[in-house]
Amino acid sequence: MTLLRLSPLALSRSRFALSPLAETLASLHVLGAGYCDPWLVSWYDRHHGAFRALLDADPFAKGLVRLLRSTKWMPAHIVLPPAGGMRTTIDGELAEVARAPDALVRAELEKSVAHSWEEHDLGWLTGRDWAARTAELFRRTWTAHVAADWPRRRALLERDVTYRAGLLAAYGWPRALEQMNRHSAWVGADAIRFSHQGSPDRVVGDEGMLFVPVAAVSRGTWLCEAPPASYALVYPARGAAATAGRTGPGPALGRLIGTGRAAILHELERPATTSELAAHLGLSLGTVGGHLAVLRDAGLVTGTRVDRRVVYRRTASGDLLAGGADG
The missing domain is CATH 1.10.10.10 (Winged helix-like DNA-binding domain superfamily/Winged helix DNA-binding domain)
Structure with missing residues (x-):
């Protein structure tokens, strides 16, 4: 079991945020698959072919997407806590992604391979400037497949935040976190269970942590980390399926x-x-x-x-x- 431990000060300063980067990552997962949830069929059918063509033309992009879709370790240079709160922009987030040095990128991708349930090698990791190439893949995915749908998704995400903020005001954080995903739950007085996997607990800094909804997936979650003690928990927004149907x-x-x-x-x-x-x-x-x-x-x-x-x-x-x- 992995716990996120929060002091009373960190708990009082925790808040919600939006992340176009996280929404793009979730969309990339869906487009890279051979299937999607029923309420995404229309969007998926419009974009899947063009996305597959992009991957077929770029071995680096194809290898990276396949790895991201089959690992329990999201590379740290891709999953960053959003810095702009509810007004975070894709440009700001991609600028941070592009800054990672090649040594860090390789180390993180090797961890992803080690935590994957499929066989991988990093033969596609050629050349240099891998962080910039990753940022470019995300930018192309955002521009071609996400940006036009962002106003609708943003409204859904803001509604999830409104719902949970209401629970927070009335009942506190344990109720606001209820049913964020299959694994997360409040443990004791000062900790959030992030997953059932055995790994060291994380201690959240005094600035608190962020909770970031995404609309393109109905299950799964990931943790964003930035040194020394900044964390964001990405979770599926409630209501996506109900809204579509x-x-x-x-x-x-x-x-x-x-x-x-x-x-x-x-x-x-x-x-x-x-x-x-x-x-x-x-x-x-x-x-x-x-x-x-x-x-x-x-x-x-x-x-x-x-x-x-x-x-x-x-x-x-x-x-x-x-x-x-x-x-």
């Missing part, structure tokens, strides 16, 4: 309370802010705010302030009305 509120609910309010009540199956609802439903902030006021006055939704945002969720009456009308 949802069909909207039933017509009965729309006839009862109006189509706009019905759409918002249906969408609040998962808590969200006014801006998140507006972005997801394609409505103006004023329109969403007006509908929320009516729903709140009717006792169907309630709002909770989390930092500078108000997070709305359905009440028990809202759940009953939405569930009954949809059914």
